[in-house]
Amino acid sequence: MMRTLQRAIGQRLSLLAIWLLCQVAAAVASAWMLLAIVTGSRRAWTLAVSYDQLANAAFGGHEDETISSRAGKAARRGKRWACVLCRLLDRLDPGHCEKAIEPDRGTALR
Structure with a gap:
């Protein structure tokens, strides 16, 4: 003991x-x-993506996937939080979550 x-x-x-x-x-x-x-x-963008991945991992996502990719996949499945986040991001960059989807990271696309 x-x-x-x-x-x-x-x-x-x-x-x-x-x-x-x-x-x-x-x-x-x-x-x-x-x-x-x-x-x-260009390193600023690289570091921004790494912070994005860190936040995604902290919220229970795959450590090598961005929040936008995870949200895009979840929005396709109708998850409310993801739909809200993607709508907000669309104001800054139309179609952002769809463009950010990484099919080989995190939850598989269905």
Whole structure:
């Protein structure tokens, strides 16, 4: 029992260390993205997509899929949240969710 407790504590401490490293990485990425925006670098877009994928994973989606792709697939299935999000995004970029669908990522298309 004591060994199991030690292992559980060790795993949690390892995850805490990884979390701290992720916080540092997020701060560096945020600063780098701002610099890329100011200088007109393509890297700004790459970082924006990575933040999009991170948010999708945080909300339970596939780690390599964007929220727009996930929403586009869900909107096709009539999911209310996705239809609302896609309508909002359509105001900025008509057909955005449909264009963003990644058939090889996340939930398969039906």
